[in-house]
Amino acid sequence: xxxxxxxATETSQIVNLPEAPLTTSLTTLGRQYGVNxxxxxxxxxxxxxxxxxxxxxxxxxxxxxLQNIGFVAEKSGDSYLILRQQPLMFDSHVTVLDQLLVKxxxxxxxxxxxxxxxxxxxxxTGRSIVVLDERALREMNATAVDQVLDYVxxxxxxxxxxxxxxxxxxxxxxxxVLIDGLRTLQGVNDGDGGRTGSILPSTYNLESVAFLxxxxxxxxxxxxxxxxxxxxxxxxxxxxxxxxxxxxxxxISSDVGYFDRNHLAFNLDSTGPLSDNxxxxxxxxxxxxxxxxxxxxxxxxxxxxxSMTFLIGDNTRITPRIEYAERNFSGTGSVGKVFEKxxxxxxxxxxxxxxxxxxxxxxxxxxxNTTINADLTLQHDFNEDWSLxxxxxxxxxxxxxxxxxxxxxxxxxxxxxxxxxRWRGYKNDDSYKLLDIGVQGQFTTGPLSHHLLFGGSxxxxxxxxxxxxxxxxxxxxxxxDVNNPNDQITGPVPDNVLNYEITPKSVKDINIYLKxxxxxxxxxxxxGVSYVQQDQVRSRSSRLSFVKVYExxxxxxxxxxxxxxxxxxxFNVFATYSYAYDPLNVRYIGQYGYEYxxxxxxxxxxxxxxxxxxGFKADFFDNNLTTSVTAxxxxxxxKTSFDCNLDGIEGCLLTQEKGPNFRSKGVEVDLTFTPxxxxxxxxxxxxxxSAFTKGADKGIQSDNSPKHSVALWNRYxxxxxxNNFKLGLGLRYESERRFSSNVVPAYIEADAGVYYDxxxxxxxxxxKNAFDENRAETGSRNFLVTPNAPRALTFSVKRHF
Numbered sequence: 001x002x003x004x005x006x007x008a009t010e011t012s013q014i015v016n017l018p019e020a021p022l023t024t025s026l027t028t029l030g031r032q033y034g035v036n037x038x039x040x041x042x043x044x045x046x047x048x049x050x051x052x053x054x055x056x057x058x059x060x061x062x063x064x065x066l067q068n069i070g071f072v073a074e075k076s077g078d079s080y081l082i083l084r085q086q087p088l089m090f091d092s093h094v095t096v097l098d099q100l101l102v103k104x105x106x107x108x109x110x111x112x113x114x115x116x117x118x119x120x121x122x123x124x125t126g127r128s129i130v131v132l133d134e135r136a137l138r139e140m141n142a143t144a145v146d147q148v149l150d151y152v153x154x155x156x157x158x159x160x161x162x163x164x165x166x167x168x169x170x171x172x173x174x175x176x177v178l179i180d181g182l183r184t185l186q187g188v189n190d191g192d193g194g195r196t197g198s199i200l201p202s203t204y205n206l207e208s209v210a211f212l213x214x215x216x217x218x219x220x221x222x223x224x225x226x227x228x229x230x231x232x233x234x235x236x237x238x239x240x241x242x243x244x245x246x247x248x249x250x251x252i253s254s255d256v257g258y259f260d261r262n263h264l265a266f267n268l269d270s271t272g273p274l275s276d277n278x279x280x281x282x283x284x285x286x287x288x289x290x291x292x293x294x295x296x297x298x299x300x301x302x303x304x305x306x307s308m309t310f311l312i313g314d315n316t317r318i319t320p321r322i323e324y325a326e327r328n329f330s331g332t333g334s335v336g337k338v339f340e341k342x343x344x345x346x347x348x349x350x351x352x353x354x355x356x357x358x359x360x361x362x363x364x365x366x367x368x369n370t371t372i373n374a375d376l377t378l379q380h381d382f383n384e385d386w387s388l389x390x391x392x393x394x395x396x397x398x399x400x401x402x403x404x405x406x407x408x409x410x411x412x413x414x415x416x417x418x419x420x421x422r423w424r425g426y427k428n429d430d431s432y433k434l435l436d437i438g439v440q441g442q443f444t445t446g447p448l449s450h451h452l453l454f455g456g457s458x459x460x461x462x463x464x465x466x467x468x469x470x471x472x473x474x475x476x477x478x479x480x481d482v483n484n485p486n487d488q489i490t491g492p493v494p495d496n497v498l499n500y501e502i503t504p505k506s507v508k509d510i511n512i513y514l515k516x517x518x519x520x521x522x523x524x525x526x527x528g529v530s531y532v533q534q535d536q537v538r539s540r541s542s543r544l545s546f547v548k549v550y551e552x553x554x555x556x557x558x559x560x561x562x563x564x565x566x567x568x569x570x571f572n573v574f575a576t577y578s579y580a581y582d583p584l585n586v587r588y589i590g591q592y593g594y595e596y597x598x599x600x601x602x603x604x605x606x607x608x609x610x611x612x613x614x615g616f617k618a619d620f621f622d623n624n625l626t627t628s629v630t631a632x633x634x635x636x637x638x639k640t641s642f643d644c645n646l647d648g649i650e651g652c653l654l655t656q657e658k659g660p661n662f663r664s665k666g667v668e669v670d671l672t673f674t675p676x677x678x679x680x681x682x683x684x685x686x687x688x689x690s691a692f693t694k695g696a697d698k699g700i701q702s703d704n705s706p707k708h709s710v711a712l713w714n715r716y717x718x719x720x721x722x723n724n725f726k727l728g729l730g731l732r733y734e735s736e737r738r739f740s741s742n743v744v745p746a747y748i749e750a751d752a753g754v755y756y757d758x759x760x761x762x763x764x765x766x767x768k769n770a771f772d773e774n775r776a777e778t779g780s781r782n783f784l785v786t787p788n789a790p791r792a793l794t795f796s797v798k799r800h801f
């Protein structure tokens with residue numbers, strides 16, 4: 001074997017093999033390491049590998065790919081032979097299987113940069129993180145990111161109009177849903193992005209979704225909240241492949257109807273080489289008319305993602321990427337709130353939706369938004385130890401919404417069978433300019449090994465936003481019958497909803513960071529420090545009849561410290577401290593602050609605090625059980641809240657009590673298991689106790705934060721002539737959740753699926769919410785709740801070429 005090829009097999013490389021036909025993965029692996037892998041295609045026909053990811057040598061990658069699948073790799077001269085494994089002659093229980101799910105070195109050994117921006121495995125990352133790869137997204141038939149939140153305990157979606165999540169009991173803006181490590185997703189209305197842009201992305205172009213629980217403001221800047229989600233998009237690959245697919249959803253429920261509401265989408269994914277030094281990828285999805293389960297809510301959607309990778313020499317890769325998304329909704333663009341049963345009867349407990357098949361808007365409601373992202377990524381290896389990674393992005397979104405929305409509901413028990421509605425209109429034009437650049441390298445100083453990371457990021461966000469409500473005095477012209485929403489009065493749109501003032505807002509973030517991962521034997525110490533700065537400017541019309549410009553600048557040095565000790569090759573323990581620094585959104589100050597209500601001076605200060613995590617990550621039983629357990633405590637001071645029940649105050653008042661006033665603590669357990677050669681799965685659990693430590697809400701669990709949440713996913717691969725089939729079963733549980741003084745009860749839901757795959761086809765059929773649990777996804781302080789999706793039969797078919 002040539003010396004260069006021999007060195008390539010002994011040098012670890014980042015391996016990222018998705019679930020694919022085994023012959024395809026072997027071909028890809030051979031090309032990556034520049035080594036011939038010799039096999040008989042007919043013997044491997046129909047075999048599919050599970051994902052293999054990590055920093056691996058070629059022998060390690062082959063072991064991971066072939067482990068327990070009935071084949072082994074044997075070195076022969078300049079090549080590796082892929083041979084059928086011979087059973088042990090003295091063990092009558094050994095069976096050579098045609099196919100099984102490879103556990104290999106995926107799991108804890110897969111590389112994910114979300115928590116560290118370093119090339120580190122999840123095992124060596126001292127943070128609580130869950131990664132769903134493309135296979136998991138496909139098994140769940142998830143077409144959008146919000147559809148997998150129920151399978152990641154510790155994360156939950158808030159009211160769709162709020163544009164935020166709850167993570168570890170803390171409100172976390174959609175801002176913290178990252179795309180390839182950059183914060184460009186629109187958030188709450190008139191906040192960081194317009195209301196009409198607050199939609200979690202599609203999964204059509206995603207390779208994986210990483211859920212990081214807890215703050216990482218040192219690497220990503222201020223305003224992280226309780227955690228983040230990082231969406232990793234698919235990149236151009238050297239192995240040519242093309243697939244065409246179709247995905248469908250049909251709702252089957254007694255209230256919504258049986259196959260009356262249907263959603264159909266078509267997609268394309270093509271990648272490969274254009275020349276020896278240029279790779280390409282094109283992904284597209286078209287939804288010509290997609291029904292949601294509520295009548296009157298539909299979407300016409302066009303999505304496109306194109307990228308090219310230019311290989312410049314052996315050490316440099318440049319990847320420009322353009323993504324385009326156009327979504328036109330009839331309706332508000334998100335599931336509308338409905339009345340819960342307690343609204344109609346004092347004998348009913350709070351929290352069960354009624355007439356969830358209806359939106360209480362009008363046939364004239366619409367929500368349109370268009371987004372374009374342009375990326376430029378540069379990766380360069382200076383040598384074997386030092387590398388540079390940078391990404392530049394420009395993003396722009398134009399969005400507009402107009403809809404009839406329910407006013408504060410009147411109780412029909414008091415003789416109010418109809419409800420008032422008000423026209424609301426919004427429009428925004430958002431733009432982002434972002435740059436992230438980092439250099440990492442490895443070196444030694446005496447007995448210490450260092451993995452150093454230094455870099456910085458810049459984010460310039462601006463929006464021109466406007467919106468208005470119809471005045472309460474005229475809302476009686478838009479009444480709707482709560483028992484029959486088709487019986488409604490839709491009055492004309494008033495002039496103040498058609499024409500309103502457009503006001504600007506801007507946020508600029510600068511973050512400069514330095515982190516060193518110092519290894520001494522089995523002990524790893526990771527200190528870090530960063531400088532964060534945020535400048536905000538917001539103009540808003542005041543109740544005092546003048547335009548007020550709200551602006552402020554925040555800056556701080558923050559630090560963190562991590563410890564990790566390797567008890568063995570399979571068992572790490574860790575402890576991490578980090579500092580939280582979250583300036584308030586000036587939108588909240590401008591709309592809900594003391595000055596806006598004429599109650600004095602706005603003297604709000606940033607929310608700050610300490611984050612602590614301890615835990616362990618380990619493999620047991622020859623990697624048949626991988627375990628990650630984390631205990632955490634988040635302490636906050638100056639945390640704010642909204643008081644919406646004050647006499648003499650129209651709307652809500654943003655209140656802030658200075659000093660320590662909030663704590664969230666809990667435990668998170670994430671397991672993956674392979675009891676035998678066919679059965680594998682995952683079990684995730686989160687316990688969260690989050691509450692204010694002072695004031696009227698002292699000791700009361702945070703809104704929309706269940707104390708207990710559990711998610712279980714099972715997959716079972718059939719054998720023999722049926723080895724192309726796989727079964728899936730998912731179960732989800734959440735304990736009760738509070739919404740102000742109301743409590744949504746606990747629930748259990750189940751999903752069940754059947755899957756088929758071979759070298760050419762992937763087919764999935766999944767029954768979601770199999771028992772048609774009717775529950776509130778989110779509640780409120782009144783009688784309105786957001787319903788969950790009813791039982792639905794989803795399918796996907798993909799043909800590979």
